[in-house]
Amino acid sequence: MIQTQSGQETGPAKRDWEPKIVAFLCNWCSYAGADLAGVSRIQYPHNIRVIRVPCSGRVNPVFLLRALQNGADGVLVSGCHPGDCHYISGNLVARRKFALLKELLQYAGIEPERVQFTWVSASEGGRFAAIVEKVVEEVRRLGPNDKLVKKL
Amino acid sequence: MSASHEIETRLRETAEKLLREKRVDLFLGYEKASLPFRTTPLFLTSPEEVKRLAWNPFCTTNLAVYLPRLFKPPADAREAKTAPPPPTVGLVLKGCDTRSVVALIQERRVPREKLMLVGVACPGMVDWRKAERALREHEPLGAGEDAQGNIHVVVEDGTELTLRREEIVADACLECRSPTPSIHDALLGTPVEGKDPEAARQQTAAFEAKPLSARWAHLQETFSRCIRCNACRQACPVCSCCKECLLDQTRPRWVGAGTDISDVTIYHLVRAFHMAGRCTDCGACARACPMGIDTRLLARKVNQEVEDLYGYRPGEALDAKPPLADFAADDSQDFLTEP
Numbered sequence: 020m021i022q023t024q025s026g027q028e029t030g031p032a033k034r035d036w037e038p039k040i041v042a043f044l045c046n047w048c049s050y051a052g053a054d055l056a057g058v059s060r061i062q063y064p065h066n067i068r069v070i071r072v073p074c075s076g077r078v079n080p081v082f083l084l085r086a087l088q089n090g091a092d093g094v095l096v097s098g099c100h101p102g103d104c105h106y107i108s109g110n111l112v113a114r115r116k117f118a119l120l121k122e123l124l125q126y127a128g129i130e131p132e133r134v135q136f137t138w139v140s141a142s143e144g145g146r147f148a149a150i151v152e153k154v155v156e157e158v159r160r161l162g163p164n165d166k167l168v169k170k171l
Numbered sequence: 172m173s174a175s176h177e178i179e180t181r182l183r184e185t186a187e188k189l190l191r192e193k194r195v196d197l198f199l200g201y202e203k204a205s206l207p208f209r210t211t212p213l214f215l216t217s218p219e220e221v222k223r224l225a226w227n228p229f230c231t232t233n234l235a236v237y238l239p240r241l242f243k244p245p246a247d248a249r250e251a252k253t254a255p256p257p258p259t260v261g262l263v264l265k266g267c268d269t270r271s272v273v274a275l276i277q278e279r280r281v282p283r284e285k286l287m288l289v290g291v292a293c294p295g296m297v298d299w300r301k302a303e304r305a306l307r308e309h310e311p312l313g314a315g316e317d318a319q320g321n322i323h324v325v326v327e328d329g330t331e332l333t334l335r336r337e338e339i340v341a342d343a344c345l346e347c348r349s350p351t352p353s354i355h356d357a358l359l360g361t362p363v364e365g366k367d368p369e370a371a372r373q374q375t376a377a378f379e380a381k382p383l384s385a386r387w388a389h390l391q392e393t394f395s396r397c398i399r400c401n402a403c404r405q406a407c408p409v410c411s412c413c414k415e416c417l418l419d420q421t422r423p424r425w426v427g428a429g430t431d432i433s434d435v436t437i438y439h440l441v442r443a444f445h446m447a448g449r450c451t452d453c454g455a456c457a458r459a460c461p462m463g464i465d466t467r468l469l470a471r472k473v474n475q476e477v478e479d480l481y482g483y484r485p486g487e488a489l490d491a492k493p494p495l496a497d498f499a500a501d502d503s504q505d506f507l508t509e510p
Contacts, residue, residue: 128387
């Protein structure tokens with residue numbers, strides 16, 4: 020909230036608003052992929068906040084809901100490609116969870132672009148940058164998240 | 172004589188035999204309650220008491236909810252030494268309750284060999300809220316079933332009214348696909364055909380046809396009534412699954428405990444998600460809700476999605492693996508973001 024001179028509260032000024040994306044990246048592939056994007060000096064939007072997790076299978080759907088509740092405008096989860104999981108099948112189990120979660124959230128009226136899932140390997144720095152660009156662009160088009168946010 | 176009266180007689184005989192021959196230590200059934208349209212759960216341990224057992228169109232409670240507590244594993248080695256051996260339990264099961272028991276057996280929370288399942292083919296149970304609504308200003312004093320399966324009610328001035336059964340059975344019963352227990356040790360009553368799943372799908376489709384914002388607004392309006400009493404979770408036979416429920420954890424507190432609309436929404440979303448591949452659609456949550464929230468709105472969608480994506484229907488087969496405990500190399504991944 021921004022305090023104006025007259026003391027009135029206004030919503031976040033659309034002009035200054037930048038989307039905030041929380042990204043859960045798996046330690047073995049996607050985090051390394053993001054690292055590669057960095058060392059290769061590939062430019063991508065700075066709107067993401069990375070949280071490193073051991074595996075995409077570690078990501079509990081509650082993490083994503085909590086992120087949205089605490090003011091994230093979008094959430095991205097990225098793991099190893101199927102077959103490449105460090106723990107053999109963590110991402111395959113996660114895939115089922117995420118497929119259902121995405122359907123459920125959309126059914127409940129949350130824009131599907133706010134919660135996104137993808138696979139990025141350790142050698143795909145370019146792909147990581149492209150994904151982030153796409154996610155940020157889509158969330159920017161939606162505007163600030165106001166649905167699950169807890170108003171204190 | 173009504174069909175349920177016949178079943179009641181046979182049920183008492185079966186329970187008496189099981190208890191007298193000591194094939195079960197405990198028999199779970201229903202007893203007439205003090206209010207019309209209601210029954211109360213009954214825990215029987217001696218054959219002399221079987222006349223308290225009742226079977227009528229108001230036996231709504233899903234008795235499977237008591238099973239995990241009866242077979243609770245010992246907390247530690249010391250408790251394991253002193254704990255009495257698990258009981259053998261007989262219980263009355265409708266189609267939906269059977270599905271819940273199957274889900275519990277699959278998750279190894281209840282041992283099949285300790286159960287004596289007395290299945291009853293269920294023609295649909297009365298939702299007392301619907302029945303009282305149908306009576307309008309009348310005060311019911313007593314209710315029973317007539318030979319056609321309809322419900323006759325005696326009201327305050329002594330007159331008798333008849334309510335058509337289809338109009339007052341619970342919503343879950345109207346969508347029930349397997350009202351006759353598939354797994355049982357004894358079966359009472361004439362098998363009942365399952366309902367066409369198309370009706371439930373149409374309801375989901377109708378909700379989905381609304382725009383995103385209207386769906387959100389509808390849920391917010393619904394959830395704003397929620398008082399977070401957790402009755403839906405407690406009434407659910409397959410929920411309360413974890414050693415410590417995520418919703419009860421305080422460090423960290425994942426979901427706020429109050430009635431903040433954001434916390435309430437997350438509570439319901441998490442509950443719907445946790446029931447994916449496990450919800451047997453018995454309607455216990457909707458029945459338990461004191462605020463009349465349609466908890467099945469989200470559950471129904473998740474169930475259909477599980478069936479469409481993974482070809483799985485909860486509680487139908489003992490040897491099936493729950494979909495979220497499993498995976499396949501070729502699972503659909505159309506939902507992924509591609510650059």
